[in-house]
Amino acid sequence: MRHKSCRTPGSQRTICINEDDRDIKPENIKVKIDNRQITVPRGTTILEAAKKLEIEIPAICTHEDLHVVGNCRLCSVKVEGYDALQTACSFPITKPVNIRTYGKDIRKVRKNLVELMLPKSCYNCATCGKKGNCEFELIFKRYGITELSFADTQTVHNKKDQSGGALVMDMDKCILCRRCARTCIDLQEVGTLDVAGKGVTTRITTFLNRKLSDVVCISCGQCAVRCPTGALTIRDDTKNVFSAIDNPVVKTTVQVSPWLKASIGEMFEKAPGEYVSSSIVTALKRTGFDRVYDSSYGEDIYMVELIKFLFSRVWKNFNALHETSYPLLSSDCPGWVNYVEHYIPEVIDNLFPYKPPVEIMDIIIKNELKDFTSLLTVAATPCTPLKKEQSASSKHKNDISKNGLDLSLTTVETGGMIKACDLNPFKLQPAKYDILSELNFEAGGFSTGLAETLITVLVKIITGKTAKTVKEYPIKNCTAYVLKAKIDSTVDVPDYLFHLIPSFNFLKGEFLIGRCSTTAAAKKVIENIDQKGLFSKCVFIEFQACLDGCAGAGGQPGRTSYEIRKLRSDALSKSKSVRFSDKKIRTINDLLIKNNGELQNSIKREFSLKGKFMV
């Protein structure tokens, strides 16, 4: 389902004109764009209609995940009957009109507009944190502007703010398209970034113009991935990693997330969805990492612990030993955990109290390599909030083993490091991942969807049969959905679960698991639970802070759109075939309870209430 978010902050409002009319009758309207006829449903914008005709209209402030604002004015076109030009992104077609998208007036307007937009410090593309992914640069260069008459627009000079966990703000590069503010308010309902001031002093800023370290930000990086310039970027840690690599005493390890493999190709001129094989191992080894691991193992361990915890919780709830029958909420997404800790503390007790898979993996790696005195463990994942967790823990440097991950690199950084060594993973020989002696099973992971994998595995355990699931969207205009499975017969409880749940019989009937991406949707889901909606009947709900999960994470390269995210997740689900077998669950369970549950205890975590204000 395409994301159409719900809350509409002020002028950043979508074209609501359709809402009334859509119910009445879907009507088709004939329009002429550049003398070419096309029939579109009533309410389609000119931009959408032009796209169907493959007419290129430049647009900067418009992003398909966000509301229409029409404030860059770059997509101005001539609509017959109007004196001024109209923005193609916002103009809804409600009657037959003639539209012209080129011409002397339009060319002049667009050229002047990009020149007005060019921010003061935007000439240093070579060292820009956007690393060649700049949408504005592409559009600017189109107009062949060699002499600047108006470019020096901004009189305010802003210092680069690097104090945040993952986000870096360099507001001298801002073109005020407001994509970030719309992301932060509409998509995430976090509201770290918003617009302040008017006229020339208009700016994107934080609450009271504070430093990023002094405001609440969940570090999801969704603003950075949508920023068309280098104004918002993710902090670059490659320097630290290279210095560790260059130091012969330090042993460096890297665990590679499956999501990274689905998207890193975009950094090497491949189309989205081109999956890199295990040749990434060769590339990373040549980049200088001593060990390269597959991080899917962490996900498998997380999953088995989750299954055990869930069954014991369900049984306790059934016997009313537990006070609440609230659904269990996932805790594998660091951005979501940040959001809960800051914004919805009332549900904190319902979070699954275990560390995220990356950190579980990290513990196992550190355990394996405990003989090395100097060790730097790196996770290569598209996840940006991991950076925040890591920077928070790095305050206590003396006891590194207890503080989880040493460093995390985003897809962009990892690709950048490989590029900096003049390597291309698509042209290298594949190699095998390094083996961790404790993990003697085949990694599968759940990256294509924790909820989907979980419901299959659970239904298999309970009924012994393959699950047939139905998807349902209980909340209007919201991407959160529920997976339904019917349980009509049950089998005996396997021995490794018997001490937690004596029988599956009471689970007969409907079995529900929810999934939700973006924190704005999460807020609605929590409301739905409070109102005893469909989500309150779920046994478990997976939450992800980023739109469409890790496929749209803040550390992913290039642009983000529904199509691109879909291609990435398709690539990943095609590449994986390892299933959760009974044998595998047993192997992992044995590993967890070995030595009086040493591993099981070390992967537990606690959450803290952080509140909405930073001192």
Next chain:
Amino acid sequence: MSSPEMIEHILKSGLAGRGGGAFLTGAKWKAVADRKAPVRYVICNGAEGEPGSFKDRAILSAYSQLVFEGMTIAAIAAGAREGILFLRAEYAYMRPHLESVLNARKENGQLGKNINGVKGADFEITIREGDGAYICGQETALIEFLEGFRGEPRNRPPYPAENGYYGCPTLVHNVETLGWVTSIFEKGVKWFRSLGSKRSPGLKLFSVSGDCASPGVYEFPLGLSVNEILEVVGAGDVKGVQIGGASGKIINPLQFERKIDAVDLPYGGAIIIFGKNRDMLEVAHSYLEFFSKESCGQCTPCRAGIVKILNGVKALRDGSCTMSYLNRLVELGETIELSSKCGLGQSAPAAFLSIVKHYPDELTGKRGDNRGYNRGEINEA
């Protein structure tokens, strides 16, 4: 009179919006009434922020009954039950007076439930005060403000008549328009049509200020020429007249025979007269400074463009502006006019562009180069 009859009545009168848009009032009513919606609103725009305009103040302080009556008529015709009078921050002193008028109307049964004993004719008026932003006089920015957001214009279409206050069909009218509505229902269409010109019937209030013997609020029939008005207000030796306040065009004496109506010289609330000794560059400078401050900062051309023209005018004054740069400024001005989101941006460069066009002498000797002023070059740009 039934609602369609009322709309027909006002359509026949040919009354057009008196705020400057000159959109047919009856057409607006029809658009709102035809909309399928459970709730509709009437908003009276008393934001009179246009420099040089003070007619709404006069109406509200002396003839508020007419305005409230007009709001009630409009509401009943369009099917609205709630009305808002938006009062600019500077007019807050009038609020106690206006509240007392409203209370008196309620006691007389002219507001509230079953107005004048007609069953189902319910209407309430609340007064809301502004916070001093010029842009909140723009109808969609006004609605944004009333909803509690940043006062920034929305994209149009959809217009407020389709999708306004909280997404409901909304009538937004200037104070004066609503006053005329009452008069039309009182004295009839024939009376209204007998005044003014054929294409723009009726009378209109003008705030006249600047270099003239007797500035003030005047009531003129529409369709008078600029010369006729200048005679009445006692202005001699006039170099230029600006029709429609700061965002209006400035015309030079060659065009003083033009008529003030909806087609030839669109009217706003204000007529500002510039005498022989005025420095037109100074005029442009002060207007541009005003607009660059009052721009909401939403769209690129208005936010970043106006300040560029302002800097250009400063350079012209200092004598450091070259001919080619002046041409670029004119081109930029046209870009701002064409591509801004709302009326503020679209009309902000008007004063500058008219000065460049009609008062080239004011610029000569103030340019950096020594070439003679080439008018053709400017017009071409």
